[in-house]
Amino acid sequence: MTDALLSPVVGTGFWAGTITVIGVASRKVREKILLEEKLVPFMGVLAAFIFAGQMINFTIPGTGSSGHIGGGMILAILLGPHAGFLAVASVLTVQALFFADGGILALGCNIWNLGFYPCYVAYPLIYRTIAKERASATRLNAASVISAIAALQLGAFSVVLQTVLSARSELPFYSFLLVMQPIHLVIGVVEGFVTAGVVGYIRTTTKETRDETAVPAYDIRRYFITKKFLIRIAAATLVVGAFMSWFASTNPDGLEWSLKHAVVSNKIDMPEPGSNSVVKGIQKNITLLPDYGFKNGDSKNVKEGVRQSWPNVDAGRSLSGILGGVIVLGFVLGIGLLISKRKKKL
Numbered sequence: 001m002t003d004a005l006l007s008p009v010v011g012t013g014f015w016a017g018t019i020t021v022i023g024v025a026s027r028k029v030r031e032k033i034l035l036e037e038k039l040v041p042f043m044g045v046l047a048a049f050i051f052a053g054q055m056i057n058f059t060i061p062g063t064g065s066s067g068h069i070g071g072g073m074i075l076a077i078l079l080g081p082h083a084g085f086l087a088v089a090s091v092l093t094v095q096a097l098f099f100a101d102g103g104i105l106a107l108g109c110n111i112w113n114l115g116f117y118p119c120y121v122a123y124p125l126i127y128r129t130i131a132k133e134r135a136s137a138t139r140l141n142a143a144s145v146i147s148a149i150a151a152l153q154l155g156a157f158s159v160v161l162q163t164v165l166s167a168r169s170e171l172p173f174y175s176f177l178l179v180m181q182p183i184h185l186v187i188g189v190v191e192g193f194v195t196a197g198v199v200g201y202i203r204t205t206t207k208e209t210r211d212e213t214a215v216p217a218y219d220i221r222r223y224f225i226t227k228k229f230l231i232r233i234a235a236a237t238l239v240v241g242a243f244m245s246w247f248a249s250t251n252p253d254g255l256e257w258s259l260k261h262a263v264v265s266n267k268i269d270m271p272e273p274g275s276n277s278v279v280k281g282i283q284k285n286i287t288l289l290p291d292y293g294f295k296n297g298d299s300k301n302v303k304e305g306v307r308q309s310w311p312n313v314d315a316g317r318s319l320s321g322i323l324g325g326v327i328v329l330g331f332v333l334g335i336g337l338l339i340s341k342r343k344k345k346l
Helices: 008-033 039-054 072-079 081-099 107-131 137-166 173-205 227-242 254-266 277-286 315-345
Strands: 058-060 065-067
Touching (some): 008 081, 039 227, 065 173, 107 137, 173 254, 227 315
16 A cells, blocks of 8 residues: 555554554564574565565456465464564565555555454464364365465455545545455465465475474474575575566556546546655655666666566566565564564563
């Protein structure tokens, strides 16, 4: 979400809620760090991978729209809900601060929509319920797909509520809802299969070192994460961010597409992108590569959302994928270091 969609009251309200959850998650993660020494580097590498993965928009046939993974369910399943939430928050914070992807006022809403629902609703209530204690690979796959779809549906519904409550766009609730939910259902199905694929890859390529009779089947953290495995994920992050991002769709994403169609059908004027100018000015000054490209320069192959050639070989986008992954990794490692030091003092 951009700041233009939100009122200060709604934006700061979700900021407060998000900060509260971050505090709770930090305390919970602090308790696990000494028991799982590889948790923090695993958090960092996976968060960097999700950052790169979010740069790749896939076309939704027949709609003129596109979507990308949120990654919240992947992180919740592989890291646990608390560490997963911190990883999601890190990715979205780096995107907003350094790449102008999402607003600063809207950051609390974005973290809530993409982090809270997968980590604290879909993971405990859907994923673990379906997977159960002794789940088969098939059951785990089903749990991954269904929980990812549910999490994205909840997030999309939350966007509708936040936008309507802000009353800055005057979008009718039902009109916006009727375009948001179906398009994000399709995106959720894709993310569900991606989530199942990643979880399945982890299970089949890493060594199990804990007693399976004592640890639930859904707890992927019972699998030993080696340095070699972390290097593989880091290498995949570089490839995805630097090269696969060239193949991303230039169609508007699910939210942009929904806003456009809800507006057209009801002839509603949208707020100017420059709204909340103070916050917008701050973001502009600290952004390194706005919209994942060089400042004051457009991609030579993409203009006004129309792809001139494919793949879109773009040095600015490649640099963004690499630099963003490194920043996210450093961001998460820094958070882990702070948590670890506080744990030692306690």
